[in-house]
Amino acid sequence: MHALEKxxxxxxxxxxxxxxxxVTADIDFAEINDLYLQTVYSFYEMGGKKVWDNTxxxxxxxxxxxxxxxxxxxxxxxxxxFAKKNNLKxxxxxxxxxxxxxxxxxxxxxxxxxxxxxxxxxxxxxAFGAFGTGVGATDMATILLTGKLWFRxxxxxxxxxxxxxxEGVFPKDVILxxxxxxxxxxxxxxxxxxxxxxxxxxxxxxxxxxCNMAVEMGAKTAYMQPNQAVLDYVSKRAVKPFEVQYTDDxxxxxxxxxxxxxxxxxTLSCPNSVDNVHALTDVVKDGDVELDQGYIGSCTGGRxxxxxxxxxxxxxxxxxxxxxxxxxxxxxxxxxxxxxxxxIKDLILAGATIAAPGCAACLGIHEGILASGEVCMSSxxxxxxGRMGSVDAKIYLASPAAVASSILNGKITDPRxxxxxxxxxx
Ligand SMILES: CC(C)[C@H](C(=O)O)[C@@H](O)C(=O)O
Ligand code: SF4
Numbered sequence: 001m002h003a004l005e006k007x008x009x010x011x012x013x014x015x016x017x018x019x020x021x022x023v024t025a026d027i028d029f030a031e032i033n034d035l036y037l038q039t040v041y042s043f044y045e046m047g048g049k050k051v052w053d054n055t056x057x058x059x060x061x062x063x064x065x066x067x068x069x070x071x072x073x074x075x076x077x078x079x080x081x082f083a084k085k086n087n088l089k090x091x092x093x094x095x096x097x098x099x100x101x102x103x104x105x106x107x108x109x110x111x112x113x114x115x116x117x118x119x120x121x122x123x124x125x126x127a128f129g130a131f132g133t134g135v136g137a138t139d140m141a142t143i144l145l146t147g148k149l150w151f152r153x154x155x156x157x158x159x160x161x162x163x164x165x166x167e168g169v170f171p172k173d174v175i176l177x178x179x180x181x182x183x184x185x186x187x188x189x190x191x192x193x194x195x196x197x198x199x200x201x202x203x204x205x206x207x208x209x210x211c212n213m214a215v216e217m218g219a220k221t222a223y224m225q226p227n228q229a230v231l232d233y234v235s236k237r238a239v240k241p242f243e244v245q246y247t248d249d250x251x252x253x254x255x256x257x258x259x260x261x262x263x264x265x266x267t268l269s270c271p272n273s274v275d276n277v278h279a280l281t282d283v284v285k286d287g288d289v290e291l292d293q294g295y296i297g298s299c300t301g302g303r304x305x306x307x308x309x310x311x312x313x314x315x316x317x318x319x320x321x322x323x324x325x326x327x328x329x330x331x332x333x334x335x336x337x338x339x340x341x342x343x344i345k346d347l348i349l350a351g352a353t354i355a356a357p358g359c360a361a362c363l364g365i366h367e368g369i370l371a372s373g374e375v376c377m378s379s380x381x382x383x384x385x386g387r388m389g390s391v392d393a394k395i396y397l398a399s400p401a402a403v404a405s406s407i408l409n410g411k412i413t414d415p416r417x418x419x420x421x422x423x424x425x426x
Pocket of ligand 2: 063099299359362363381
């Protein structure tokens with residue numbers, strides 16, 4: 001069996017499961033974000049009184065945090081009341097950050113578990129060797145009632161990433177390259193296991209970025225075998241003992257795709273779809289692509305490492321007049337660490353706006369919405385029309401280093417010369 005199958009088997013009381021089988025599994029942790037007040041309504045409609053376990057579910061207020069309008073404030077209020085009434089052990093209010101960043105920081109994402117959330121990017125937790133997946137309100141209400149949910153055991157495909165990343169190639173570039181090949185429907189309902197020497201040596205933040213975007217290929221879940229970096233991270237934080245699962249040597253993947261990371265270049269996902277992937281140098285060779293806004297944030301590209309590289313590129317410089325750069329730390333912990341390092345000050349002096357941790361303009365709710373005709377380069381994960389505001393705005397997805405270098409120049413720019421400069425000053 002694959003490690004993911006072992007997780008599903010263990011939680012559904014079976015010795016063995018295989019692709020296509022339907023199982024009913026115990027949920028180790030369930031998380032509801034603030035777009036899903038419907039979960040509470042469905043819970044009551046289904047006859048719910050109290051949640052099945054007040055230590056295994058939580059709310060995270062991230063999509064509308066702090067509440068940008070009265071409706072959002074009202075939704076938060078109703079969810080807070082539900083959390084109080086059920087005496088939920090964990091609660092992440094508008095001061096916490098994006099759910100997928102907050103869960104591991106709080107020790108609620110760890111190897112061998114099933115973590116379900118009302119959000120498609122729950123695939124992120126594959127970075128920790130967990131089975132993470134997103135569900136809608138009715139499924140989530142079922143979990144709150146019973147602690148269980150049905151799953152179809154997914155087919156598992158391997159995405160093998162070997163080699164060392166050249167300068168300017170970040171985990172974001174790597175996953176954009178994978179998307180360019182597999183396309184947005186390349187893994188519908190499947191699980192993607194990211195393997196290979198690149199993944200083995202990758203830190204927690206990079207692993208999260210890659211697993212996060214597995215859902216952009218339609219994946220049900222993602223997986224990476226935990227490495228030492230993950231074990232160090234979770235052993236300091238996990239709220240309970242965990243068991244790492246390992247894939248059997250004779251497990252056969254449904255498909256296997258190989259990538260040589262050492263041959264990749266800084267990469268862009270161009271408007272208007274996430275799999276419209278091109279090398280950055282190809283996009284600019286036919287002429288400048290002027291930018292209005294840079295955006296560094298989200299559960300894909302708003303971690304400490306992402307803001308750190310941007311701060312280093314921008315330190316002592318100034319973004320041009322009539323351009324803007326929004327920095328949205330993925331969580332309060334990320335924000336605090338960036339403050340401690342002086343990065344927030346460097347970024348403010350460079351002309352950036354720092355917004356409250358949360359989803360913000362990643363999905364066009366507030367804090368950096370785009371106007372018609374504007375062009376934004378963003379470290380987020382989706383670029384379909386209307387994603388960050390106007391349906392007539394254009395979004396280029398890229399690594400945070402590419403976003404920082406580009407907005408500094410006012411147009412899409414190769415980050416490599418700027419990264420060379422950092423090396424000299426480091
Ligand atoms: C709930 C929802 C709007 C959502 C998701 O499920 O991914 C959001 O976080 C996104 O990134 O589009
Ligand atoms: S940061 Fe963006 S992608 Fe992540 S959960 Fe929020 S809206 Fe979705």
